[in-house]
Amino acid sequence: MTIKVLYFAALRDALGRSEESLALPPGVSTIGDLQAYLADRGEQWKAIEGGKSVRAARNQRMVGSSEPVSPGDEIAFFPPVTGG
Amino acid sequence: MSVSVQEEDFDAGAEIAALSHGRTEVGAVATFVGLVRRGNADSGVQAMTLEHYPGMTEKALEGIVADARDRWHLEGVRVIHRVGRLEPGDRIVFVGVAGAHRGEAFAACEFIMDYLKTRAPFWKREETPQGVRWVEARASDDSAAVRWDDIEMRR
Numbered sequence: 001m002t003i004k005v006l007y008f009a010a011l012r013d014a015l016g017r018s019e020e021s022l023a024l025p026p027g028v029s030t031i032g033d034l035q036a037y038l039a040d041r042g043e044q045w046k047a048i049e050g051g052k053s054v055r056a057a058r059n060q061r062m063v064g065s066s067e068p069v070s071p072g073d074e075i076a077f078f079p080p081v082t083g084g
Numbered sequence: 085m086s087v088s089v090q091e092e093d094f095d096a097g098a099e100i101a102a103l104s105h106g107r108t109e110v111g112a113v114a115t116f117v118g119l120v121r122r123g124n125a126d127s128g129v130q131a132m133t134l135e136h137y138p139g140m141t142e143k144a145l146e147g148i149v150a151d152a153r154d155r156w157h158l159e160g161v162r163v164i165h166r167v168g169r170l171e172p173g174d175r176i177v178f179v180g181v182a183g184a185h186r187g188e189a190f191a192a193c194e195f196i197m198d199y200l201k202t203r204a205p206f207w208k209r210e211e212t213p214q215g216v217r218w219v220e221a222r223a224s225d226d227s228a229a230v231r232w233d234d235i236e237m238r239r
Contacts, residue, residue, distance in 0.1 A: 009135055009207035010218040060140035062203065076137060076205075080221030083134065083165060083206025084118055084177055084197060 001071040005034075008078035011054060014047040024071050031056045032065035034075065048077060055080055086161050087145040089136060091168040094178050103160045103182040110159045114189035115180045116197050122172035130211045132219075134167045134176070137205035141165070148199045152181070155195065156188035163196065165206065195232055201225040 006019050028034050035056075039049045048054060057076040058067050069075060088094075096117055104110040122128040149161045160182035170176060179196050183189040208219040 006137070008137055008205070009209070013218075057137070057140055057205070060137070060143050062144075076140070078137070078205060079207065079218070081202065081205050082208045082219045082221050083136070083204050084201040 003069060003071065004074045005038075006074065006076040008076065010079050011047060011050075011077055015044060024069065028069060030065065030069060031058065031063060031067045031075065034069055035065065035077070050079075053079060086149055086163065087142055088164045089138075089141050089145070089167060090164065091166060093166070093175060094164045096175070096178055096180075099162050099164070099178055099180050103162060103180050107159060107182065109184060110182045111184050112186040112189040113180060113182045114186065114193040115178065116193050117175055118177040118197075120170045120172045120174045120176060127212055127214060129172060130213070131169055131171045132211065133169045133209045134165075135207045135209065136165075136167050140205050144204045145200065148196055148203060151199065152192045152196050156183065156192045158183050158188060158192055161192070161196070163200070165200070165204070167206070198225075198228045198232060202229040 002021050002023050004019065004021050007015050007017060012018050025037050028037050035049050039045050055078055056063055056065070056067070058069065059074050096115065100113055100115060103113050120129065120132055145163050145165065149163060152158065152161065158181055162178065162180040164178040166176055177200070179193050181189045181192045181196070183192070202225055210217055210219055
């Protein structure tokens with residue numbers, strides 16, 4: 001019942017980690033719930049609730065904060081993209 | 085293979101030739117090549133490193149190409165995006181679109197670049213005389229992509 005969470009670019013630098021596996025916490029059923037849960041870890045984790053400056057993907061597809069989270073998912077958080 | 089994410093440089097001439105090779109129905113090939121720009125001399129970029137999300141990047145680019153093919157009748161599409169450390173003057177991205185006529189080739193090429201800028205998970209980190217900094221996304225890139233929602237499909 002775990003999920004994999006990835007962090008990229010400036011957000012990874014701010015959080016000090018690039019990836020982790022965690023048991024899906026009780027009460028977390030959406031991307032937004034997961035952000036609130038992670039933000040409660042401490043001051044440096046507030047960056048995960050950056051509003052429009054933090055984007056999310058579920059199983060490698062960009063999604064909004066109301067997207068559900070299920071066991072086995074690969075969730076990623078990152079800043080707005082700057083390729084091209 | 086229509087989409088590549090790679091550290092190596094690409095040969096734009098060879099890619100253009102491949103888009104129409106043996107394809108006499110192709111009447112137009114439109115291309116875009118993006119380069120690393122230094123900017124001004126004082127705060128200029130000495131190098132940049134492109135990071136991406138392996139797996140999702142390829143899917144996102146393939147999705148953008150599929151969207152372009154839904155909008156226009158295209159004979160061929162090629163997208164190459166480089167990752168890793170690049171210096172001013174280096175090529176970053178190639179988009180080539182083959183069609184029967186120039187209209188769909190030009191339009192689809194611009195569409196793919198506009199969507200790539202807002203949907204493909206790449207991030208640029210610049211090295212400057214003042215230090216290393218992540219490039220911030222531009223609102224103008226979002227509006228460039230959104231305007232396609234208002235443009236009627238042309239075939």
